[in-house]
Amino acid sequence: MPAYRSGSGDPARTLALLWREPGFGQSARGPKQGLSVDRVVDAAITLADTAGLDGMSMRSVARAVDVSTMALYTYVPGKAELVDVMLDAVYLRMERLPVDRQSWRSRLTAIAEQNRALFDMHPWIADVSTARPPLGPGLMAKYEYELSAFNGLGLDDVAIDDALTYLLTFVQAAARAAISTRASQLDSTMSDEQWWAANAPLLARVFDSTAYPTAARVGTAAGAAHGSAYHPDHAYQFGLARVLDGLAALIGGQQASAGR
Amino acid sequence: MPAYRSGSGDPARTLALLWREPGFGQSARGPKQGLSVDRVVDAAITLADTAGLDGMSMRSVARAVDVSTMALYTYVPGKAELVDVMLDAVYLRMERLPVDRQSWRSRLTAIAEQNRALFDMHPWIADVSTARPPLGPGLMAKYEYELSAFNGLGLDDVAIDDALTYLLTFVQAAARAAISTRASQLDSTMSDEQWWAANAPLLARVFDSTAYPTAARVGTAAGAAHGSAYHPDHAYQFGLARVLDGLAALIGGQQASAGR
């Protein structure tokens, strides 16, 4: 796992790529390029959607657009930059409904939901570190749109950025959990329920439930309630409610953070 | 990135390994094993701590314990199971201070802090999916301990599990962000500040700040406030406060979720 990160290469080259600036991809001399950055990126996104970022190898992308592997390197400097452009591309295509009239809770819920849908369509996004985000048109549009949901709440600019980061971090974490739950099912020929069922009797032999009474009790209760040990949808719903309550304390002022 | 996941192989074999059950590693016949599972696991943890799970190859672990690569496969079935055992081992070694007297907020803050320290010492943990956690003695002890922080809050068992999962998910997400921020700095010869400084003038050429006024304003304010675009410590502190406020609404009842 090369820990897919954004913003690895030369910033100037990467920015030019993200904004599709002329001057890198084509020149007067020599044969015209047979493809375009967009075609490569689209093929890569399609592959990554079904096979993940690891399944999306440079070889497989090349096969999908019917060129040799190394020909891709005339369109993008390398896999890291390709992932950058893919990420900005899916950001750009996100649904951005008008958010004005509703309550802030429903506005933020909508933002969360749209990001959740993004992770659902493109699970590979959860593997990309955004420590150095792709500063392309997609990210800009997304950021502008999502910030607008915090208008009129009385938060200063820094707090708005913090709150948005907090919300998006939660959605990403919930999405990661959901994705890895799904991934476990897919390539083990064993469903989660089957896995837990297979482990239970074996665990009973080695695990002394009198030594850990709370763990045994709560674990059993949680397992029974969700049908399995972990239920991604429930975790998302529970978490989002807590996130909004937490932000309510910030927005509403002191009275909302009772119980302190 | 093979997307390191827990609980991949045969559950019986993995459980036996986690609980160090006899019957797999040694038999009467043939040469004695020159190592132990623990020695292999310790070496692997040390390697992963500094080089990550990718840097921790089976070859490098073997070199560290001075055997051939394939000899490791007599101790663990494969890399996935090795990671399982590593994870349970570091869980087992976590500090577990008594949590009784303090307020629930300080108890939960302590749990968060201990987990944060775990990610700080062993950043590779953030890469391990816990969709099917290693059901070993370490996880059991950790779970029992962390549940105890929720005693006496009037939450039912299911809500306690939900709340703990929520808290730990937040800490993991914050840790992931911190780790990838650190990783960006390490292998790019460019600090975050330098990277943003390099991008700013280039971005100014392509980015129309009148098209995205809020993004430009808030982004600038956030960058100025944190010295960089993203400050992991600040995000953790801000987020933890929101998490606790969100749980306060759950614990304290309806009056705390004002602003709805």
Added chain:
DNA sequence: CGGTACTCTGTACGTCGTACAACGTAGGCG
């Protein structure tokens, strides 16, 4: 119309996890 800057191709290197066969060792049993 030559030269040159470009696109595209195939080969090659070093990495990974691990399957497999060969080799050596040491306890159980005749």
Added chain:
DNA sequence: CGCCTACGTTGTACGACGTACAGAGTACCG
């Protein structure tokens, strides 16, 4: 007491990966 056999350990090999590099072919500029 010594052989057989099960097991530990080793080296080699395979197919994947990203990408460096050299060569071949193409089409515009001077």
